[in-house]
Amino acid sequence: MQQPAVLELANLRKTIKGKEIVKGVNLTLNPSQIFGFLGPNGAGKTTTIRMIVGLIKPTEGSVTICGYSVAHNFVKALSNVGCIIESPDMYKYLTGMENLLQLAAMDKKISKQRINDVVEMVGLQHRVNDKVDTYSLGMRQRLGIAQAIMARPKLLILDEPTNGLDPAGMTEFRKLIRKLAYEDGMAVFVSSHLLLEIQQMCDVVSIIKQGSVITTTLVQDILHDDKIEWQLNDPEKAITLLREHWNIVAVRLKNDTISADIGQHSLDKLNEFLIREGIALTYCSTKQHTLEDLFLDLTVGDEIV
Amino acid sequence: MFSLIENEVIKMISKKRLLFVFAILIVLISVFAYGQNQTQERTKAQLTQRMGITATDDWRKLADQQLIDMKNRLDSPYRGENSKASLRVRMEQLQYNLDQNINPLEQSAAKFTTRFMEQSIFLFLPLLIIMLAADMVSGESSSGTIKLLLVRNVPRWKILLSKYLTLIILEVIVLFFAFVLSVVISGIFFGFGGWFAPVATGFKVLAGKLDSTSVLNVPQWNYSLMVYSLAFFVAVVVGSISFMISVLVKSTAASIGIIMSTLVAGNFISFFLSDWKVTRYMFMVNLRLTDYLSGSFQPIEGMNMLFSITVLLGWTIASLIISFVYFTKQDILV
Structure with missing residues (x-):
């Protein structure tokens, strides 16, 4: 029998105060998959996550974690989840260790040894007995990650996890996430508006805008999609020619620069064609499509709702 | 469930709020005891001046005289049953004082502890209870830590129940400490005795008048026990209502403000609007349960111990239902 997906969202919708914030999100997450949930501020990322972990009830649709419905079998579903929602809020009047002990006490299967292990994993061993009051945001983030992975969940949900981490901390964090996913088989759900972060860390990315998922793709596919930039003397003519003869949609970037996705066409042939048509090429470059381009293409110009 | 309650207790202790409550108790009881001590000295001085007796030495003569006087009045055929009963109770108390050689003017730790409550x-x-209860839930909402609790594999009602049970434990602790601190501090001023002195209780309201036909004496320790039991009941009632406000309101300041102003308003509503019948169903005007024991209440037709306890129970149950329904259904957006 096939194992059920770690996370399945079916037509998830949420209306708060007459405003539809999440408009029918469908997602499937498999074990060992690092999933990026990318969207501008106010796109409905956190609302979606809150519905996944049962903090708010969906207006419509369902959340299933490891085969258990969050609405009908909350305890079993949530046994498989570790998460940080929005910010790593901890009890400030307790020490880091006391915080972890509090939360570990709610789940019988977490041993003292495991707590010490995760503290070491997130690199907090020297400060864990200080009050959280004295922690920097980055340290609280680490503590948040520690409490999320403490129970060895099958699904790890991290909302803006690298907020406040220094560059070294981010690298460590990426390493840790990869280890958890590829060695321990966790499915990791990372929400972020930091494109580079998602690009460097995730296997699959969904871009959400105004409550709807616009696209879901493998990150490597985006990266392989080549984009060409030409610097030439007559951009208007070049755009027309490319459209009429090659069915390529080019856009003008600057005064003398155009750019286009050439897909399967050969760049040599295109250049030959343009020169034959009397256009003087000054410069031509292949630009790797970054996630940022895709993200901006899809979301630019939209106001935050 | 036990570990959840343990968690809550650890949080409460780490927040130092309990310590704060104890500090207030110590200061207030000390001030009270000192004040009582001063009053007692003054009363003695006045008595000596006015009646020419030294309160400490000559009180027995006075008590003897009063006792004889009362016996005569009791024998009079024109006395109603009502006043006979109270006379009998008075006499028993005086007789006890004479037998045990206790000056009725002297304070005792037992008397003080009871009066304090x-x-x-x-x-x-x-x-004090509000200080503990009002941020049990709203404190976690305003700091965002409520999210930590509600995304565990524990159902919401269990989390709320653990908080409520913790509150009850705290109420017991507060009352216990109020009792112990009263005894210890007042004992230093007045001595630790007085636990077997008789105290009158059993008053009723009949036809708008205080009825004392069924008045009887109980030992002071017994009376104290009743007073502290009623205090515990009041603590549970106020605790439950504050707890509900704490569930409904997201900020601690707002929840403390709401419940405190309600309480203070209740104290003068009962004074100004006593002829408005609805006010008697408010929880605030029913909190003086111990007055029914000591007979020091304003006799209002229809208001008695049973009535007040029923009203308070109603409030408690309603608060709990609202708290649990709202908490398990609400969307957490903090």
Whole structure:
């Protein structure tokens, strides 16, 4: 029998105060998959996550974690989840260790040894007995990650996890996430508006805008999609020619620069064609499509709702 | 469930709020005891001046005289049953004082401890409970830590129940400490005795008048026990209502403000609007349960111990239902 997906969202919708914030999100997450949930501020990322972990009830649709419905079998579903929602809020009047002990006490299967292990994993061993009051945001983030992975969940949900981490901390964090996913088989759900972060860390990315998922793709596919930039003397003519003869949609970037996705066409042939048509090429470059381009293409110009 | 309650207790202790409550108790009880001590000295001085007796030495002569006087009045055929009963109770008390050689003017730790709670039950005790209860849930909402609790594999009602049970434990602790601190501090001033002195209780209201036909004496320790039991009941009632406000309101400041102003308003509503019948169904005007024991209440037709306890129970149950329904259904957006 096939194992059920770690996370399945079916037509998830949420209306708060007459405003539809999440408009029918469908997602499937498999074990060992690092999933990026990318969207501008106010796109409905956190609302979606809150519905996944049962903090708010969906207006419509369902959340299933490891085969258990969050609405009908909350305890079993949530046994498989570790998460940080929005910010790593901890009890400030307790020490880091006391915080972890509090939360570990709610789940019988977490041993003292495991707590010490995760503290070491997130690199907090020297400060864990200080009050959280004295922690920097980055340290609280680490503590948040520690409490999320403490129970060895099958699904790890991290909302803006690298907020406040220094560059070294981010690298460590990426390493840790990869280890958890590829060695321990966790499915990791990372929400972020930091494109580079998602690009460097995730296997699959969904871009959400105004409550709807616009696209879901493998990150490597985006990266392989080549984009060409030409610097030439007559951009208007070049755009027309490319459209009429090659069915390529080019856009003008600057005064003398155009750019286009050439897909399967050969760049040599295109250049030959343009020169034959009397256009003087000054410069031509292949630009790797970054996630940022895709993200901006899809979301630019939209106001935050 | 046990570990959840343990968690809550650890949080409560780490927040130092309990310590704060104890500090207030110590200061207030000390001030009260000192004040009582001063009053007692003054009363003695006045008596000596006015009646030419030294309160400490000559009180027995006075008591003997009063006793004989009362016996005569009791024998008079024109006395109603009502006043006969109270006379009998008075005489028993005087006789006890004479037998045990206790000056009735002298304070004792037992008397003080009881009186302290009788005076605290409608305002001071509720305030202490509010300090503990009002941020149990709203504190976690405003700091965002409620999210940590609600995304565990524990159902919401269990989390709320653990908080409520913790509150009850704290109420017991506060009352216990109020009792112990009263005894210890007042004992230093007045001596630790007085636990077997008779105290009158059993008053009723009949036809709008205080009826004392069924009045009887109980030992002071027994009476104290009743007072502290009623205080515990009041603590649970006020605790439950504050707890509900704490569930409904997201900020601690707002929840403390709401419940405190309600409480204070209740104290003068009962004074100004006593002819408005609806006010008697408010929880605030029913908190003076110990007054029914000591007979020091304003006799209002229809209001008695049973009535007040029923009203308070109604409030408690309603608060709990609202708390649990709202908490398990609400969307957490903080």
